[in-house]
Amino acid sequence: MKIGFIGAGSMGSLLVGAFVRAGAMRPDDIVVSSRTVNKLFDLADQYPGLQTVTTNQEAALGADYLFLCVKPLDFRTVLDEISPVLTSEQIVISITSPVKILSLEEIIPCKVAKIIPSVVNAVGSGASLFIWGSRLTAEDQAALWNLFSAISEPILISEEEVRVASDISSCGPAFLACLLEQFIDAAVISTGMERETATELACEMMLGTARLMLEQSCSPIELQAKVSVPGGITAAALEVLRKTTRGAFLQVLRTTHEKFAEDLDRVDYSLSARERT
Numbered sequence: 001m002k003i004g005f006i007g008a009g010s011m012g013s014l015l016v017g018a019f020v021r022a023g024a025m026r027p028d029d030i031v032v033s034s035r036t037v038n039k040l041f042d043l044a045d046q047y048p049g050l051q052t053v054t055t056n057q058e059a060a061l062g063a064d065y066l067f068l069c070v071k072p073l074d075f076r077t078v079l080d081e082i083s084p085v086l087t088s089e090q091i092v093i094s095i096t097s098p099v100k101i102l103s104l105e106e107i108i109p110c111k112v113a114k115i116i117p118s119v120v121n122a123v124g125s126g127a128s129l130f131i132w133g134s135r136l137t138a139e140d141q142a143a144l145w146n147l148f149s150a151i152s153e154p155i156l157i158s159e160e161e162v163r164v165a166s167d168i169s170s171c172g173p174a175f176l177a178c179l180l181e182q183f184i185d186a187a188v189i190s191t192g193m194e195r196e197t198a199t200e201l202a203c204e205m206m207l208g209t210a211r212l213m214l215e216q217s218c219s220p221i222e223l224q225a226k227v228s229v230p231g232g233i234t235a236a237a238l239e240v241l242r243k244t245t246r247g248a249f250l251q252v253l254r255t256t257h258e259k260f261a262e263d264l265d266r267v268d269y270s271l272s273a274r275e276r277t
């Protein structure tokens, strides 16, 4: 088994680490290439047996699975390099939302899956968003599902849903961290509580909130009702929170969707320019 990774940035490195720690991949099976070689040295140090290579072609050649972990506008360069060595038996996994499966299938002969991970997969948590390409067999799909089950909860989505699903699953950790940062800052600034204590309380609270919602099928509305004693402190503070945050996530989603539309155009242009040359 050969598993290639192209791009040892934040997500490429995170996925390698998560799969190895979960026992879903053996370092001996993994071959990684990346533009900046220092990142490769770090991975080789951390996972003895993992092979690093200096060209993307070496990572791609003969790989059973090939993970493309570069940013959307780097796809053209990478595809130009690896196309000559790719074959129809290989499975290419793209982890980025604005590169359409159809575009990849037009350019490379491989089977293609789009699987959007999340930073929380690093701790075996969170979802991974699956969109199947047309060439994958049922066995290919089962194997990929099984692989990602080791580090996440795989969820099948349609290509049309990819933006909003990624907003919640992949951008969401940053959005929640931003809200928690404000919560923690407020506790520290207004009461003098130690930042470390406030942070620990906030993390435990967030973990427990998610577990309660998942394990007891508790909706956000039910959860708020559970905590709010009628006429009590939470109810009063929730009023303030609702007023001050009303519409915030509509604006957040508007922003992600606008940026996504721009990225789609730029990626489509870069990939179609490739076909013209």
Ligand SMILES: NC(=O)C1=CN([C@@H]2O[C@H](COP(=O)(O)OP(=O)(O)OC[C@H]3O[C@@H](n4cnc5c(N)ncnc54)[C@H](OP(=O)(O)O)[C@@H]3O)[C@@H](O)[C@H]2O)C=CC1
Binding pocket: 006, 007, 008, 009, 010, 011, 012, 033, 034, 035, 036, 039, 056, 069, 070, 071, 072, 074, 077, 078, 095, 096, 097, 116, 117, 118, 119, 170
């Ligand atoms: N961060 C996240 O939470 C998530 C990210 N994603 C998607 O994953 C993709 C990668 O994101 P992320 O890991 O955060 O980005 P990074 O910038 O951290 O990683 C991208 C890596 O690709 C390398 N690279 C760029 N061009 C080439 C090339 N031609 N050949 C080989 N390697 C190359 C970069 O090298 P260099 O070090 O030289 O820049 C970098 O190490 C993005 O498309 C993003 O949308 C998906 C879900 C979640």
Ligand SMILES: O=C(O)[C@@H]1CCC=N1
Binding pocket: 166, 170, 171
């Ligand atoms: O910020 C980004 O573009 C990527 C997409 C999903 C999470 N991070």
